[in-house]
Amino acid sequence: MSRRIATVLAAGSTLGLGGFAQAQTAASLDLDRAYAAELAADAAQRASAAAADESAGLDIAGKDGATLNIGALVQFRYTANFRDEDAAGVGSSGDFTHGFEIPRAQLRFSGNVINDRIRYYIEGDFGEVNSAENDFQIEDAWIEYDFAGSLEGVTVRAGQFKLPLIYEELVHPEYSQTVDRSVANEVFSQQRSQGIQFAYTSDAWRAMVAVSDGLATGGSGFAGAEADIALTGRFDYKFEGDWDAFNDFSSFQTDEAAYRVGAALHWETWGDTNNAAAGGLASAPLGTLSGTTDGQLIAYTFDAQLEFGGWNFYGAFLGSYVDSDASTAGAAGVGEFNDFGVVAQAGYFVTEQVELFARYDGVFVDDERAGFSGAGAEDNFNFVTFGGTYFFVPESHALKFTTDVVISIDETASLSGAGLGGSSSITGILGQAEEPEIAVRAQLQLVF
Secondary structure, three states: OOHHHHHHHHHHHHHHHHHHHHHHHOOOOOHHHHHHHHHHHHHHHOOOOOOOOOOOOEEEEOHHHOEEEEEEEEEEEEEEEEOOOOOOOOOOOOOEEEEEEEEEEEEEEEEEEOEEEEEEEEEEEOOOOOOOOOOOEEEEEEEEEEEEOOEEEEEEEEEEEOOOOOHHHHOOHHHOOOOOOOHHHHHHOOOOEEEEEEEEEOOOEEEEEEEEOOOOOOOOOOOOOOOOEEEEEEEEEEEEOOHHHHHOOOOOOOOOOEEEEEEEEEEEEEOOOOOHHHHOEOOOOOOOEOOOOOEEEEEEEEEEEEEEOOEEEEEEEEEEEEEEOOOOOOOOOOEEEEEEEEEEEEEEEOOOOEEEEEEEEEEEOOOOOOOOOOOOOOOEEEEEEEEEEEEOOOOOOOEEEEEEEEEEOOOOHHHHHOOOOOOHHHHOOOOOOOOOEEEEEEEEEEEO
16 A cells, blocks of 8 residues: 555544544534534535535635635445356456455545635545556546526536436445446446536426537547547436435435436547547447547436435436447447446335445347357346445444445356456456356445
């Protein structure tokens, strides 16, 4: 462990656990005030597709109305993966792989300048999800302006952020119901992009439209391998409850009912203005389109979220259409492909501090794709996840312990071998040519 990451962990643990200990040892044991403060902080920090992200950590007031908030997230995880020794193949020669890791160790800086209508957010990560050597990586960096007044509810955001597409990806990782996001989400994830987003939020509905460099192009230069142009739109309708209720996937026992439905559509085209032919465009959710000179991608989703006092449900249908041409005949990733995914998860609080959950997610790859066609090739991938979370402080994500089991019902060698399905640090899946593959995970999380 590097000295830098040790410093971040020590500081995060000291601040978060110190605040927790103080609340527990207060003479009156008046936890209501601590819970209310933490809930307000959670609502401010949670990943809202329409609102600014603000953490709950340390607030600093500057000159001329400027403010700075410093927050952090630390996740410490143990994963044990079980595969058939003769069929593992991908990434290991054995049937048992296990160990500790720090998937995320994030620092977050947010606030406003001059007044609360001019906002900013910067997030960086030392964790293994982005860097095996714990190098600091900038994830989000954006400026947002709230028009207010006669344009109440209208905001514009510019910089690097997640496009308003797959909802599971928009929710911050500390508010995932399971240890981490689904395999389906990782296959279709928009990841981060650079662009401009306009948003409008009312009491009943909200809408977002973004112009960007394309999916998964965060950190790219203007002449890099990215889309010629990319457009993303999302619409959510809320039947009941507050928008803040949908910023996580848990519903505490005292939460009020909240229901919403949403849909999003993304389109991008490439090959005319940027460097796609030099090394392939990596923005398609289902792999690099290596060797292409032009093409287009359409990605879409429909999702719904229901929360009641003590239980919740989230479901999503995911899809993408790719139409790509080649600079040379037979180039990989060339052709027309339709790929689909589905996610369905639910949670229930058996006590005010213990939540049980279960999730099913599936990825259905076009069988015309290279590596997914032919005799014996697998193109359907189904996963089941179940487990539970203990919240050290009721109704707060600040400190919690989560454990779950991920089971692949189908063989996963082709999915992992093609570089799909995301980082094993997120999914726990390594890939093998037989089923099932099982990952057992346990995670301690601190966020402030």
